[in-house]
Amino acid sequence: MTGSGRRRATISQVAEEANVARSTVSRAFTQPERLSDETVKHVLEVANRLGYTPNPVAQALSTGQSKNIALIVPDVANPFFPPLIQAAQRKAEEYDYCVFLGDSDEQPERENQLVERFTHQVAGLILVSSRLSEAQVREHARRRPLVLVNQDFPEMLRVLINSGAGVAQAVEHLAELGHRHIVYLSGPATSWANRQRRTALRQAAKHHGIEVSAVAAHKPTHEAGRGSAHQILATGATAAFAFDDLLAQGLLAGLADAGISVPRQFSVIGCDDVLGATTYPPLTTVSNRCVEVAEIAVSLLMDALRTRAASDVRHVLDTHLVIRGTTAAPNPALHRRPAGREGQVVQRSN
Amino acid sequence: MTGSGRRRATISQVAEEANVARSTVSRAFTQPERLSDETVKHVLEVANRLGYTPNPVAQALSTGQSKNIALIVPDVANPFFPPLIQAAQRKAEEYDYCVFLGDSDEQPERENQLVERFTHQVAGLILVSSRLSEAQVREHARRRPLVLVNQDFPEMLRVLINSGAGVAQAVEHLAELGHRHIVYLSGPATSWANRQRRTALRQAAKHHGIEVSAVAAHKPTHEAGRGSAHQILATGATAAFAFDDLLAQGLLAGLADAGISVPRQFSVIGCDDVLGATTYPPLTTVSNRCVEVAEIAVSLLMDALRTRAASDVRHVLDTHLVIRGTTAAPNPALHRRPAGREGQVVQRSN
């Protein structure tokens, strides 16, 4: 029974009903210590009776600070992001903030548009796996506090998942199993994570004296992974490390299509552990920390909003290898003949 | 080069620079036909030079209408929702609206809180698979235009996925394969979709003279599905229809754990087709229409915002069965002994 029903009560109505000035009502909510306990109690009681809640839009206009934040991701439907989005949303809720969600569809222009559109209405933004140029990001950061997730520009607020650690473990794991030639199924070229993983892979491989080939997937999707199977096999490698689990899962399907048994004939490792143990066989992968990442990003942003100072934070979360069922020792006998119809020419990517 | 850099230009600055009143600047943007072409051109040019864009917060306060909408879902991480969220967001963008995302975690109280929090700042809301009571929803709908997705309350705006058609086809499919006893692995009790599917299943089963058991999953998750395997087997059914794909996928895993081979020993059908062909074996399931649903919901909401009349719309989208690899004829010989350790007592759900 909040009473009124129709229109929401305003501060003026409360003020009138309580026989005080509007400023007093305002202060009863925002700085009660400046009023006598008596007054606060009275105002709050009246406000409650009228079902009054401060209008956040008016507050935002008046203070120039809204209790909203924006979260922009490249692809909501990519399973890496939903848990992150969820965690961010919940964390923001703890601070009593609402979150705008934007999906850039991996396109820098759209990302830019979204930022532009949001920037008026939010206190700060979180850009996840931003595809924007450094200059653009800096431009936006000048207007509003901005936290980067999985993008590493100096002197900004950023939280990074260091897949490097997990990737190194993955390579070591493969080396121990006896693999001498592996292939990296890469992700979006503009992705920081992609560069990071590729670099870590190369480095670790070098360390273990393992040969590395590379195959480019156009998009990090199941389909792209599936479609890359022939190219992967054509490299002559005995194991693949995919940029992410989706690609890995797709590759699994592609390999199955080609009659290749995993892990008996070919090993596959994913990254980000977004599928858990839901693939068949359950995917060996590199752990992710997306829930923590989201929480840290939100906290960082909240801190930045409080202390209006733009600081330089680089929060790195390590990862590790999660060994499940898609890796095993290479089988030289089987590998000689990559299966599939001999006549089929493996296409080179453009 | 939008110039200013620091603070964003305001309408007053533009007015001053252009030697016109603030109202003229305002009208140049909102009702240019009320001004001479000359003036409009001049104002727009000055505005552009100053990098001015109307402040949506001020607009919202002044007009009482923001260009934001809220989208509330029960669980962002449930793969059914991300494509829907994505589609809704993109569609809203077409109309130049921003979307707030809320995750109710399947809890009515949280959903209520979210609505409460959003309602000030948005022009309208979309509630997906709302867990709220009819009274609560109506209460909210009185304040703001509101569209329901997969919840069916009379005389409101709602868009529904009629899984019924697909469910009927699923039962028919099982009947044709020779199944005589199936089990429904149910979803959230408060879910409209759950009731709908269960009812459709019962009806179709009756029609085909098939016996139906039921097992309740606590939450529509992979884990819940996996954990229900023993209960499912204990029913003596030869096939299961799961409330959704996640449960089905989990059930697949649980059956595998129990040493049951799908579809040779047991058939499984999911619902919503959120996993595509990514399970092993690829899941037979009922198609979903979540992208269309989202687009229709947004359009409906936009219409409602334009014509301020609260109308009664019931938009239903039909579905169909997608046959993949988890259904086959029952195998009586194998079914006699449900596998698993004999000593293990199947637990009854509470």
Added chain:
DNA sequence: CAGTATCGTGCAACCGGTTGCCAGTCAACT
């Protein structure tokens, strides 16, 4: 007991737009 902090509250301006109303201009119509 005058002089000065301190406290509690009100006044009024401000945030950045929108919009009803009014006035001036000019062409068209009796």
Added chain:
DNA sequence: AGTTGACTGGCAACCGGTTGCACGATACTG
């Protein structure tokens, strides 16, 4: 020539809050 009406654009109030400043009252100082 006087009236009417369309067309432009300005004035000022308003949306619902916040906040710097002032002012009266009370408490504290010497």
